Amino acid sequence: MNTPLFPDYLLWVWFGLTALSVAYVAWDLFTSTPEMKVMKYGWVLVTLYTGPVGLLIYWFSCREPAPGTHEQFVAPMWKQAVGSTIHCAAGDATGIIVAAAITGYFRLRMGVDIWVEYLAGFVFGLFIFQALFMKDMMRMSYGQALRESFLPEWMSMNAMMAGMLPTMVILMSRDMRAMEATSPWFWAVMSAATLVGVVVSYPVNYWLVKNQLKHGMGTERALGKGGASREEVSPAAPAGHPMAGMHHAAPAVPAASLHAGHTMAASAHDMPGMAMGGGRHVSSGRKAVVTVLTLLMLAVGYWLATRYGDLSMRPGEPMMDMPGMSMPGHQM
DSSP, X not given: OBOOSSOHHHHHHHHHHHHHHHHHHHHHHHHTOOOOHHHHHHHHHHHHHHTXXXXXXXXXXXXXXXXXXXXXXXXXXXXXXXXXXXXXHHHHHHHHHHHHHHHXXXXXXXXXXHHHHHHHHHHHIIIIIIHHHHHHHHTOOHHHHHHHHHHHHHHHHHHHHHHHHHHHHHHHHHOGGGGSTTSHHHHHHHHHHHHHHHHHXXXXXXXXHHTTSSOOOOOHHHHOGGGOOSSOOOTTSOTTOTTTTTTSOOSOOXXXXXXXXXOOOOSGGXXXXXOOOTTTTSOHHHHHHHHHHHHHHHHHHXXXXXXXXXXXXXXXXXXXXXXXXXXXXXXX
C-alpha cells in the first residue's frame, strides 16, 4: 500500500504558514509598500498559491525597505521581471485553478481537463489581469488593450502552463484525491504547480519586460494608484500613446526618502521595465521566434505529463497501474 508523498500534518503546517504569509503581504502592501493597486491584489493571490515562497519573493523584490525608497528598490531589471511574472501568475494561475476545481466537479478526464484549464487561464489572464488593468494604466480603450496584450499574454501563458501542466498531472497521478477541490491535496498540488509555473515563466517575462512588451514592477507614487499616471493625460495625447504622461517627474521626495546616499527618482523613466512601448522596436521575426519557443516549452510540458502521468484518469475512478505511480491505498 502506497502512502502520500508526505504526511498530512506537513500539509497543514504549509497551509498555516501560507495563511501567515498572505496576512503579512496584504498588511504590508495596503499599509506601507506603495505598489500599484493591481499588483497589490496580484501579490496577495500569488502568495495565497505559493505560501512562504511567495512571501520570500515579495520580501526581496518588492517590499519597500524604507519610506520613499520603493522606486529605487524595484528598479533593477530582474525585479521588474519578477513583477511581470507575478502579474502573469495572478491571472493565469487563478484561471487554471478555478477551471481545475470546476472540471474536477464534473469529473472530466485529465486529457480534457488540462486544455480547459489552459483556455481558462489564458482568458482570465488576458481579459482581466492584462487588458482590463492595462487599459487603466495605458489610458487606452479596452479593445486597444486587448490587442496590445494578446501576444505577450499568450507567450506568458504558454510558459506558465509549461510548468504547471506536468506538475499537476504527475502529482495527481500519484494521488487522485488531488483532482477534487474538496481535498486539501488539490490545493497542495496547485501550490506546487504555481511555484513551478512561476519559475518556468520567469525567463519569458524577463524578455518581454526587457523588450517593453509587458510592464514590470511599478509604484503608485510614480504611476498613480491603480497604475494610472498621476499627471492628467493631455487631451492632445493620442489614444493608446504608450504610458502617456508617465515620464513626468513625480513630486519632490523629502529628505527622509534618501536611500544609500541617493535621492529617490520617482518616475517611470528610472524604472526601465515600466517604459512599456508595445515592443514596436522588436521585429516580427523575433516575436515569432520567441512565440515558437514558448509553444515548444508547452509541448515539452505536455510530453512530461504523458510520460510520467496519466491523462486518462478522472476523479472518482480507480487508477490504472503505472510504473511507480500506484495510488495510496491501491493494492499492488
